[in-house]
Amino acid sequence: MRALVTGAAGLVGSSMVRLLSKQGFELITVDNYLRGQIFGPEGDTRPTMDALRKEARVDHHVMDVRDPKVGELVEGVDLVVHTAAQPSHPRSIEIPVEDFEINARATLLLLEAVRRRAPQAVFVYCSTNKVYGDVPNSFTYERVGRRYTPVDPTLRNGFDEGLRIDQCLHTPFGVSKAAADLYVQEFGRLYGLRTGVFRMGCITGGAAMAVEQHNWEPYFVRKALNGERLTIFGYEGYQVRDVIHADDLSRLFLEFFRHPHPGEVYNAGGGPTNSTSLLEAIELIEGIVGRKMLVDHGPAREGDHMWYVSNLAKAQRHHPGWGITIGLPEIFRGIYQAQMGRPVAAPPHGSAR
Numbered sequence: 001m002r003a004l005v006t007g008a009a010g011l012v013g014s015s016m017v018r019l020l021s022k023q024g025f026e027l028i029t030v031d032n033y034l035r036g037q038i039f040g041p042e043g044d045t046r047p048t049m050d051a052l053r054k055e056a057r058v059d060h061h062v063m064d065v066r067d068p069k070v071g072e073l074v075e076g077v078d079l080v081v082h083t084a085a086q087p088s089h090p091r092s093i094e095i096p097v098e099d100f101e102i103n104a105r106a107t108l109l110l111l112e113a114v115r116r117r118a119p120q121a122v123f124v125y126c127s128t129n130k131v132y133g134d135v136p137n138s139f140t141y142e143r144v145g146r147r148y149t150p151v152d153p154t155l156r157n158g159f160d161e162g163l164r165i166d167q168c169l170h171t172p173f174g175v176s177k178a179a180a181d182l183y184v185q186e187f188g189r190l191y192g193l194r195t196g197v198f199r200m201g202c203i204t205g206g207a208a209m210a211v212e213q214h215n216w217e218p219y220f221v222r223k224a225l226n227g228e229r230l231t232i233f234g235y236e237g238y239q240v241r242d243v244i245h246a247d248d249l250s251r252l253f254l255e256f257f258r259h260p261h262p263g264e265v266y267n268a269g270g271g272p273t274n275s276t277s278l279l280e281a282i283e284l285i286e287g288i289v290g291r292k293m294l295v296d297h298g299p300a301r302e303g304d305h306m307w308y309v310s311n312l313a314k315a316q317r318h319h320p321g322w323g324i325t326i327g328l329p330e331i332f333r334g335i336y337q338a339q340m341g342r343p344v345a346a347p348p349h350g351s352a353r
């Protein structure tokens with residue numbers, strides 16, 4: 001079996017490469033280390049790629065996914081896992097055209113290459129819950145304990161894939177990802193390609209890089225370790241996120257490869273069991289690090305979700321062998337251990353995604 005993984009040096013891409021390598025896949029990888037240019041040395045994924053190349057046999061290409069030549073790499077592949085993306089919402093507001101070129105247009109080029117050169121291949125697309133824009137904020141929530149909870153009890157298992165994606169505020173990032181999300185569905189439904197769309201909330205793991213405005217989990221742990229003040233933006237920390245470990249997500253992608261449902265969409269976050277408010281996460285981190293965190297509160301960011309939990313029922317119905325195996329305590333302990341072995345100075349201001 002042969003697979004192409006784009007964004008292979010990133011959090012999800014590197015997890016997928018490791019998993020596929022163990023399964024005996026021949027691997028072609030693409031990454032141009034754009035992340036390092038966006039977030040600076042602390043967000044650079046080049047060291048991850050260097051480590052990966054020692055662990056797994058990969059045919060790596062330092063290429064930009066915007067380059068149409070990337071399409072030539074799909075020749076003869078059985079699986080494409082497309083994870084490369086311009087990942088930053090604030091940056092997408094500054095560079096909406098570049099954001100579109102990377103997230104939407106490059107995805108369309110890759111789909112078209114698969115249609116022409118490898119129509120039997122399974123195509124996995126990393127979408128995001130940001131395609132739902134600020135629609136989750138149109139529901140009513142109440143404070144229960146140290147978190148928000150939906151007043152409507154039918155929502156408590158999380159949002160399913162029927163949540164609307166339009167007539168709401170997205171940021172250009174949400175729009176470019178939604179455009180690609182729709183193209184991936186369309187190539188499954190119209191052309192019969194074996195495509196799958198996966199909409200995640202917060203993905204993390206020991207390999208996650210702690211940078212401002214992205215990957216809040218390692219960022220919080222870093223702040224705790226350094227004894228630095230952390231600013232939470234909005235909702236006094238009662239906002240709820242669901243967190244999935246990149247390795248659990250990779251297992252879902254592999255299940256989809258084995259049992260593809262062309263053109264389908266899955267909400268694929270941590271689900272109810274891996275949901276946490278930021279206040280609850282801080283308490284968990286304090287227990288692991290063994291010190292109280294210094295927390296300030298700032299104003300809410302526009303469009304930031306008050307509560308988002310993925311309903312995993314469809315993903316599990318289509319892939320009965322799959323479920324969340326890595327819980328929140330293990331996730332945060334893993335991040336803590338990774339950071340103890342990887343000390344890097346934190347940027348000056350704390351933030352929650």
Ligand SMILES: NC(=O)c1ccc[n+]([C@@H]2O[C@H](COP(=O)([O-])OP(=O)(O)OC[C@H]3O[C@@H](n4cnc5c(N)ncnc54)[C@H](O)[C@@H]3O)[C@@H](O)[C@H]2O)c1
Pocket residue numbers: 006007008009010011012013030031032033034035036045063064065066082083084085086087102126127128129199200201202203204215
């Ligand atoms: N991390 C999350 O919490 C999260 C949540 C929802 C969705 N997603 C989506 O999942 C995917 C993977 O996320 P991640 O956390 O692994 O991201 P990441 O930033 O860790 O990795 C992405 C990799 O893609 C590379 N890349 C970016 N632009 C490129 C380009 N133009 N050409 C080639 N390589 C390029 C980067 O250098 C990086 O190594 C992305 O599509 C992201 O939008 C992530």
